[in-house]
Amino acid sequence: MAEVAKNDDDAKSPRSSSVELLNLIEELAQFDRIGVTRLSRHLVFCRQCHRMLRVLERTGFVEQLSDSKEYRLTLRLFEIGCQIANRTTMRDVVAVEIERLAQQVGLTTSVGVLVDDYVLYAGQSRTDELISLNLAAPAVAHR
Numbered sequence: 623m624a625e626v627a628k629n630d631d632d633a634k635s636p637r638s639s640s641v642e643l644l645n646l647i648e649e650l651a652q653f654d655r656i657g658v659t660r661l662s663r664h665l666v667f668c669r670q671c672h673r674m675l676r677v678l679e680r681t682g683f684v685e686q687l688s689d690s691k692e693y694r695l696t697l698r699l700f701e702i703g704c705q706i707a708n709r710t711t712m713r714d715v716v717a718v719e720i721e722r723l724a725q726q727v728g729l730t731t732s733v734g735v736l737v738d739d740y741v742l743y744a745g746q747s748r749t750d751e752l753i754s755l756n757l758a759a760p761a762v763a764h765r
Contacts, residue, residue, distance in 0.1 A: 643674050647695070650684065655692040713745060720747040 642665075649664050650656065656664075662671045675693050678684035683698045716733050724731040724747035731749075734741035 639670070639674075642670070643678075646671065646674050647678070647683070647699070650693065650695045653694070655687060655690065655694045657690075657692045661693070716745045717747075720745050723747070724749055 645665060646661070649661060652664075658672050658675065661675075665671060675684055675686075679686055679693070681698075682696060684693050685696050686693050720731050720733050729749055730746065732743055732746040734743045736742075
């Protein structure tokens with residue numbers, strides 16, 4: 623559900639408007655179509671729902687249905703996600719996770735993929751630890 627600003631200073635800040643806009647998008651994603659009044663009730667603290675919907679409509683993220691005047695998300699967010707996915711390699715995804723894991727355990731961390739009978743190392747994150755094992759051996763599966 624949408625978040626509520628903690629105090630009046632938060633409600634007036636530009637950051638708060640940005641958060642409200644993102645909350646509005648997340649709330650829209652919960653419905654096939656929804657009117658402004660109902661959407662405002664779901665968001666609880668969205669003073670500018672109608673204005674934000676109009677901005678989203680002008681930028682192609684939302685469309686207003688002519689028969690009911692309700693709003694719904696378009697596929698624009700999906701299109702942006704596809705652009706990101708198309709330029710993101712497996713190595714990019716792995717690098718973030720390896721770094722996160724290395725920070726958690728405080729040790730050099732590697733990720734590998736099983737290819738036939740061997741492990742192909744996809745990435746590694748080193749730490750300042752003195753212990754580092756680099757083993758290359760065939761992968762063995764026990765059945």
